[in-house]
Amino acid sequence: MSHSIFHRFLLLAPIWLICCGMVMDDKSMVMHGNSDRLPEGCVEVSEDINITVHAGRKYAAEFNGKTFAFDQQEWHVPACSRLHVTLINDDTIRHQFMVHGLPAYIYPQGMFHMELYGKGEVTGTLIVPAKKKTYLVHCEIPQHQEHGMKAQLKVAGGDGDLPSIPGISDPVTPDNYPLEWSLPSYLVGLIAIFMGLLIPWGIQRWGRSQSNKM
Numbered sequence: 001m002s003h004s005i006f007h008r009f010l011l012l013a014p015i016w017l018i019c020c021g022m023v024m025d026d027k028s029m030v031m032h033g034n035s036d037r038l039p040e041g042c043v044e045v046s047e048d049i050n051i052t053v054h055a056g057r058k059y060a061a062e063f064n065g066k067t068f069a070f071d072q073q074e075w076h077v078p079a080c081s082r083l084h085v086t087l088i089n090d091d092t093i094r095h096q097f098m099v100h101g102l103p104a105y106i107y108p109q110g111m112f113h114m115e116l117y118g119k120g121e122v123t124g125t126l127i128v129p130a131k132k133k134t135y136l137v138h139c140e141i142p143q144h145q146e147h148g149m150k151a152q153l154k155v156a157g158g159d160g161d162l163p164s165i166p167g168i169s170d171p172v173t174p175d176n177y178p179l180e181w182s183l184p185s186y187l188v189g190l191i192a193i194f195m196g197l198l199i200p201w202g203i204q205r206w207g208r209s210q211s212n213k214m
């Protein structure tokens with residue numbers, strides 16, 4: 001009996017996956033895709049836009065100290081446009097294309113999520129809201145965002161730049177190592193200068209005494 005319930009569940013599972021905006025296979029996944037629900041304030045889809053995004057190590061080469069990146073760091077789209085995003089993974093490791101901060105009444109947790117488990121491509125659709133806003137786009141695999149896989153989607157011009165977008169904006173807390181001038185550091189500095197003057201003088205004196213012996 002319990003066996004047949006299990007089988008019934010297995011038959012229902014793909015239906016659940018489709019109804020909840022999730023499409024999944026062994027190579028890729030699209031979660032919270034939306035091609036027909038209009039966000040509040042949108043009367044209709046303003047435009048259909050095709051976007052191709054590459055993800056991979058080689059796109060980080062132009063950014064100092066970065067390891068992963070998308071081939072573009074910014075997209076400008078009109079309010080209420082429908083985006084057909086094709087993500088192409090040029091690496092053999094996992095990469096994601098995640099948009100955050102979308103209205104949660106359409107996109108659970110405010111998130112649109114695509115993922116490739118290795119080389120390949122996947123396409124997903126979302127409709128952006130009417131408001132002028134900048135959305136975070138990133139890959140959430142540990143350390144990928146920190147190492148460069150971060151971008152921004154500007155709807156209707158956006159509302160500013162997000163921090164640490166490679167080639168676009170500076171980090172909130174830049175890596176810098178300021179020298180704190182305290183009494184010990186002044187003393188160390190003075191000793192270093194003194195030693196720097198003393199050593200050549202000592203060598204010169206020693207050289208002279210050696211030549212006097214000869």
Ligand SMILES: [Cu+2]
Binds near residue numbers: 068094095096140144
């Ligand atoms: Cu990644």
